[in-house]
Amino acid sequence: MEHSFWHNKWQSNQVGFHQESGHPDFVRYFPTLPAGSSVLVPLCGKSKDMLWLAEQGYQVVGVELSEIAAKDFFAENGLTADVTDQSINGSQFLLYQCHQCAISIWVGDFFKFETDVFDALYDRAALIALPESMRPAYLAHCQALLKNGSNGLIITVVYDQTLASGPPFSVQPEELTSLWSGPLVKAGEIELIEQEPRWKSKGLTSFKEQFWRW
């Protein structure tokens, strides 16, 4: 998707993907990590799941295109942050570093984000926000930012893409497992069609969320 697509969404507050209470099931599937582990959250939006990750004692680093999302995240959670200009290989970022907890958000293009490698990854509504043509580069970039022996969780959705268009895009298991170098385990699957009138009204009979771990 073009950057303007997402900037428009945030500017017009069309952020239906945002979950006010966080993802209801991710804590069941997220791997247990040693305290102090670093967790990368690509395309983080203003996800409340970052709060839970920080509460576990992890160092949370989100990357997000929209500064509105970063500002909202801190303001809506009663947090404050230092903001600094940063440059990575000539690409500009704003770095929000929370005063009260171990959460930082880099505002800029994830594909230009390069830092030290991370212990773990949390992807909710990131891979599935991207069209098929961008997903190989996205997953390769995620893996380049992870240490050997990393852990993580990627949440995908699977539905009949001929009946509805994304985002969120349907990502078939074969696509994910073929693009990811290394073993992935499907740790769980939840059928959401009864809770998703928007998808039912498009004629879909199934809309599944899948939890992939390594």
Ligand SMILES: C[S@@+](CC[C@H](N)C(=O)[O-])C[C@H]1O[C@@H](n2cnc3c(N)ncnc32)[C@H](O)[C@@H]1O
């Ligand atoms: C569907 S939303 C999901 C946000 C969040 N993960 C959540 O669970 O609420 C996708 C997010 O990716 C951000 N985004 C899209 N392309 C990006 C890019 N190239 N770099 C950083 N963020 C990006 C958008 O601004 C948007 O906030």
